[in-house]
Amino acid sequence: xxxxxxxxxxxxxxxxxxxxxxxxxxRTVLQGAGHEIRxxxxxxxxxxxxAETPPQVVLLDLGLPDKDGLDLMRDMLTLRPQTRxxxxxxxGSINRAVxxxxxxxxxxxxxxxxxxxxxxxxxxxxxxxxxGKPATRxxxxxxxxxxxxxxxxxxxxxxxxxxxxxxxxxxxxxxxxITGESGTGKELCALAVHGSSARAKGPFIALNCGAIPHDLLxxxxxxxxxGSFTGAISDRPGAATAADGGTLFLDEVCxxxxxxxxxxxxxxxxxxxxxxxxxxPQKVNVRIICATNRDPLDAVRRxxxxxxxxxxxxxxxxxxxxxxxxxxxxxxxxxxxxxxFSKEEGRHFHGLSREVTELFxxxxxxxxxxxxxxxIRNVVVLNEGGMVMQSMLPGDLAAEAGxxxxxxxxxxxxxxxxxxxxxxxxxxxEVERIIVMATLARHGGSVPKAARVLELSPSTxxxxxxxxxxxxxx
Amino acid sequence: MSGATIRSxxxxxxxxxxxxxxxxxxxxxxxxxxxxxxxxxxxAALSVVARTADxxxxxxxxxxxxxVAGTIGANRxxxxxxxxxDVAHVAGSPFPGAxxxxxxxxxxxxxxxxxxxxxxxxxxx
Numbered sequence: 001x002x003x004x005x006x007x008x009x010x011x012x013x014x015x016x017x018x019x020x021x022x023x024x025x026x027r028t029v030l031q032g033a034g035h036e037i038r039x040x041x042x043x044x045x046x047x048x049x050x051a052e053t054p055p056q057v058v059l060l061d062l063g064l065p066d067k068d069g070l071d072l073m074r075d076m077l078t079l080r081p082q083t084r085x086x087x088x089x090x091x092g093s094i095n096r097a098v099x100x101x102x103x104x105x106x107x108x109x110x111x112x113x114x115x116x117x118x119x120x121x122x123x124x125x126x127x128x129x130x131x132g133k134p135a136t137r138x139x140x141x142x143x144x145x146x147x148x149x150x151x152x153x154x155x156x157x158x159x160x161x162x163x164x165x166x167x168x169x170x171x172x173x174x175x176x177x178i179t180g181e182s183g184t185g186k187e188l189c190a191l192a193v194h195g196s197s198a199r200a201k202g203p204f205i206a207l208n209c210g211a212i213p214h215d216l217l218x219x220x221x222x223x224x225x226x227g228s229f230t231g232a233i234s235d236r237p238g239a240a241t242a243a244d245g246g247t248l249f250l251d252e253v254c255x256x257x258x259x260x261x262x263x264x265x266x267x268x269x270x271x272x273x274x275x276x277x278x279x280x281p282q283k284v285n286v287r288i289i290c291a292t293n294r295d296p297l298d299a300v301r302r303x304x305x306x307x308x309x310x311x312x313x314x315x316x317x318x319x320x321x322x323x324x325x326x327x328x329x330x331x332x333x334x335x336x337x338x339x340x341f342s343k344e345e346g347r348h349f350h351g352l353s354r355e356v357t358e359l360f361x362x363x364x365x366x367x368x369x370x371x372x373x374x375x376i377r378n379v380v381v382l383n384e385g386g387m388v389m390q391s392m393l394p395g396d397l398a399a400e401a402g403x404x405x406x407x408x409x410x411x412x413x414x415x416x417x418x419x420x421x422x423x424x425x426x427x428x429x430e431v432e433r434i435i436v437m438a439t440l441a442r443h444g445g446s447v448p449k450a451a452r453v454l455e456l457s458p459s460t461x462x463x464x465x466x467x468x469x470x471x472x473x474x
Numbered sequence: 475m476s477g478a479t480i481r482s483x484x485x486x487x488x489x490x491x492x493x494x495x496x497x498x499x500x501x502x503x504x505x506x507x508x509x510x511x512x513x514x515x516x517x518a519a520l521s522v523v524a525r526t527a528d529x530x531x532x533x534x535x536x537x538x539x540x541x542v543a544g545t546i547g548a549n550r551x552x553x554x555x556x557x558x559x560d561v562a563h564v565a566g567s568p569f570p571g572a573x574x575x576x577x578x579x580x581x582x583x584x585x586x587x588x589x590x591x592x593x594x595x596x597x598x599x
Contacts, residue, residue, distance in 0.1 A: 021508035022541050028497050028505075063537045090540040090559060112544020112552065115496070 013037040013122065014055040016046035016072070017088070018065050025113060026059065033119050043067035050076055050083075057125040058085045062100065070103055077104050079381060081374050084125040152185065152192045153336055154329040158321040162189065169316050170196035175268075177313050178291040180320030183370030186291040187251060189320055193289055194247040202246025207239045210252035218260055222267075223275035240273045244284040253290040253313070254299040261306045268312050288313065323368045330360050330372060337373050338388065341380040348385035355390050364446060433468055436461070480583040486547030493546060494591070506592040512542055513585050520578055527569040533562035539577070543584065551580040 013030060017023040018041050030037050038055070040046035043064045050058065058076060062069035073085050084106035100108055107121050152163075166189065169176055176193055178186045187206060194204045207220060223238030240248055250256075256264065267273060268288065272281040290313050292299075299305035323330055334352060342349045352360070365371050375394060383392045423431050436454065443449040447465070451458040497505045519535045522528070539555035542548075554577040561570045 019512055019538055019541055021505065021512045022545060024501065024505055024508055025493065025497070025545060028501055032496070061541075063534065090537045111541045113541070 012056040012126070013059065014040065014046065014049055014057070015059045016040045016043070016064065016069075017059070017061040018042060018063070019061070022061075022113065026118070029115055029118060030122065033122075035122065043069070043072045046072060047075065051079070054080050054083065056084065057106075057122060058083055059088060059122070060085055061088045063090065070100055073100065073105060074103055078377065080378075086121050086125055152188050153333050154326055155332065156327040156329045158326050159329060162318065162320065163192075165318055166192050166196060169193060169318075171198065172316070173287055175287070175313050175315045176289045176318060177296065177316065178289065178318045178320060179296065180291075180293065181322050181366075181368055182293045183368030184320035184322055185369050186293075186320055187249065189318060190247070190249045190289040190291065194249075194287075197247070197287070199246050199287060203243050204247050204249065205239045205243040206249040206251060208251045210255035217257065218263065219276050221260065222263070222273045223278075225275055225277040238273065238275060240267060240284055240286060241275075241282060243286045245286075247287045247289055250288065250290040252292055254292040254294045254296055254305050256305075258306070261309050265306065265309045265312060268309075323365045323372065328361070330363075330365065331357055333369055334360055334372050334376055337376040338380065341377050342385070345380050347380050347383070349380065349383075350385075350387050352388045353390070356388050356393065359390065359393075366446065433464075436464060480587050481550075484548070484550035484580065485584065485587060486549060489547030490587075490591075503592070503595040506588055506595060509542065509546060510585060510588045510592055512538065513581060513588060516542075517578070517581055517585065520574065520581070524571070524574055524578070527571075529562050529567070529569070532558060532570075532574075536562055536577075539581070546584075546588075548580075548584045548587075551577070551584050554580055 013035050015023065015026055015037050017026060023039055023041065027037060027039055038049050040049050043066050060069055060073055064072065076083055076085065087100040087105045087108040088111065089108055090111045106125050109117060109121055170193055178189050180186050191204060194200060209217065219238065221238050221240055223236055223241055272283050274281050296305060296310055296314060300307050300310045338349050378394045379388055379392050423434065439450045439453055447461050448458050451461045494502045494505065516535050516538050519531060523532050523535065536555045536559035539551065540559055543551040543555055554573060557573055558570060558577055561567045
């Protein structure tokens with residue numbers, strides 16, 4: 001493995017490319033643009049470098065000599081889901097690129113090398129993720145599933161209402177529109193509707209409309225015939241055909257390109273699909289469930305989503321509540337995941353310690369259930385077993401999730417909005433501390449949100465919090 | 475195998491020069507050395523494939539050619555490599571012997587061009 005010359009700060013880009021000349025070109029271009037990179041020539045080298053210092057962005061060639069590039073990407077995303085992986089692929093393997101996007105790649109670049117596209121993709125991948133948003137795309141399409149991968153957990157009052165609604169809509173053919181923040185379990189809800197319906201034995205096809213390039217989306221939904229575009233080397237059925245007799249789940253439906261919205265509307269009206277390059281419509285019998293983490297009506301108002309399509313789809317709405325509004329569901333989900341992941345990884349964990357349970361209850365979990373699962377997966381992979389202690393939690397849990405650092409959480413709890421009379425007579429530094437803590441409490445412990453309101457940079461706010469935490473501890 | 479002068483439509487000299495400029499004086503020689511080594515390795519592997527008709531190796535080597543040829547502006551080699559790669563990806567395809575021969579000829583010409591650049595850079599003060 002080679003490193004960029006004069007490396008003085010932690011690198012954030014890992015390049016995994018086995019062809020020495022291309023490796024040199026990529027490295028030269030990246031260094032010329034001011035990026036610091038590490039380079040690996042094999043999957044084994046790449047994984048070792050990834051584990052040693054997790055990079056923010058991985059540039060990954062799919063054709064590695066010692067391991068399939070997609071398998072390597074999956075391993076990396078399992079270990080650190082927030083990593084952004086840019087897949088580099090040869091022109092003839094466009095289908096592999098689509099497969100990569102399905103598996104969670106951030107972006108793919110098709111060879112030959114183009115400096116502008118290359119640097120643009122890297123710059124885009126290095127843009128920080130807003131708090132509460134998942135860094136990595138969800139896989140775009142999934143194979144047919146007969147039953148939920150994980151049970152649809154949660155016994156809170158909010159979830160009991162969801163369960164009741166699912167039961168009542170399952171027997172209908174009506175379109176279900178699921179809304180909710182990222183990571184709240186919209187796909188599990190869709191699976192539960194499908195699994196409770198008369199179509200349960202049919203396929204469940206999930207398609208993430210936001211994870212596939214617009215020019216490939218039509219082919220993904222409706223399929224294509226051989227020769228209809230470069231890379232279409234054989235006939236391929238689309239998601240709508242694959243879901244015949246079952247359910248088609250369109251996730252992130254508001255991200256669908258306007259031209260495809262028109263075709264989706266026609267599909268809903270006629271129940272026929274027309275593969276790209278074909279002139280023979282095919283009749284299919286599909287129930288549609290769609291989901292978005294945006295306000296769909298707002299997307300209509302902004303002209304980003306067709307109004308007629310909205311009314312065609314928004315028949316039975318289900319809103320998935322955020323985890324912070326679900327009481328002790330977070331503990332139930334964490335314990336279930338701990339049990340499941342321990343079995344998968346061959347580890348022996350006994351449960352969550354009291355301090356971790358308490359901490360989990362108080363974290364606002366902006367990434368919702370997905371964030372909990374990632375935290376538990378991280379704990380299970382990186383520790384041998386026993387009781388899950390606070391020291392086993394990812395060190396960057398607080399910072400990455402936009403949460404208050406753990407050692408600050410105890411001094412934040414119970415912070416009430418200050419009355420002006422109570423502040424009079426206090427030293428200015430103490431007034432500042434009270435105002436900051438009250439602002440944090442008002443924004444669910446989110447440092448970035450509080451920082452915005454206070455017109456401070458998040459790093460300044462973190463520094464202040466650490467200082468106060470140290471003072472409190474001493 | 476022919477190492478005759480490469481035709482202008484088959485090799486984008488402007489793109490190749492831009493690449494050397496991008497590498498800069500400190501790295502340009504290393505770049506052409508690596509390019510020549512990579513292409514000679516493919517050349518050797520393809521000569522084995524021509525005898526064995528081993529499709530997985532053809533797939534892997536045409537993948538390398540696609541990346542390198544496209545990047546340096548070797549247009550004809552890129553198109554031929556693309557054809558080989560497409561065929562190698564389709565299960566049950568007949569072995570593309572004729573296309574492979576054409577690719578080997580084009581590859582030899584590109585290697586000769588890269589070698590000339592290498593010689594020129596080695597002599598440069």
